[in-house]
Amino acid sequence: MRILLAEDDLALGRALADGLRQLGYAVDWVSDGQQAAAALTDTDYAAAVLDWNLPRSSGPAVIAGLRRRQDVTPVLLLTARDALVDRVAGLDAGADDYVVKPVHLDELAARLRALLRRADGQPGPVLRVGTLELDPAAHRATLAGAPLELTAREFAVLELLTRHPGRAYSRAQLEEALYDWGREVASNAVEVHIHRLRNKLGPEWIRTLRGIGYALAPTEAT
Structure with a gap:
């Protein structure tokens, strides 16, 4: 899942970006509000984490711009302001949480996972499609109760497909969702991940829709 992080404190921004990457997220890190607004215009993010006091444009101002153009990207606001009036102002600007x-x-x-669940209409923390279960918090996957040994990138691909079963993703869409800026991506990286997932799940679980992309599980696979 690809996340935008906007934080101008270099030490905190680096720590959060590194920590989220270790948890399996692809993270694009910017340090001011105008960069954040431009990134959110150009890229389809699963969620954004924005500091309140960003240079050039505040977090709430960036969020307000998003909502004016009907962009529903989930946004988590970071703030040192713990007064009730400030929390209300941030939420009223369009933040989903803080x-x-x-x-x-x-x-x-944990709050990011909750935002993603709500955005996807998921009722609980574990993703289920038939006998396939994924627990994003624990980075654990099982098929018919048996554990699946997945690499971090394989888990990320499968998580995205499982969040939207039946929806087709092109190779470009999968690359954009899984790799952050500056990451060199082999031309066949997505195909390699899909091939390995099919070997572990069974070939019927991931369909190739010619000219369109990849989708999880026809009905008979579940």
């Missing part, structure tokens, strides 16, 4: 600094990575990650 975290008061100092930021703890575990809480930030």
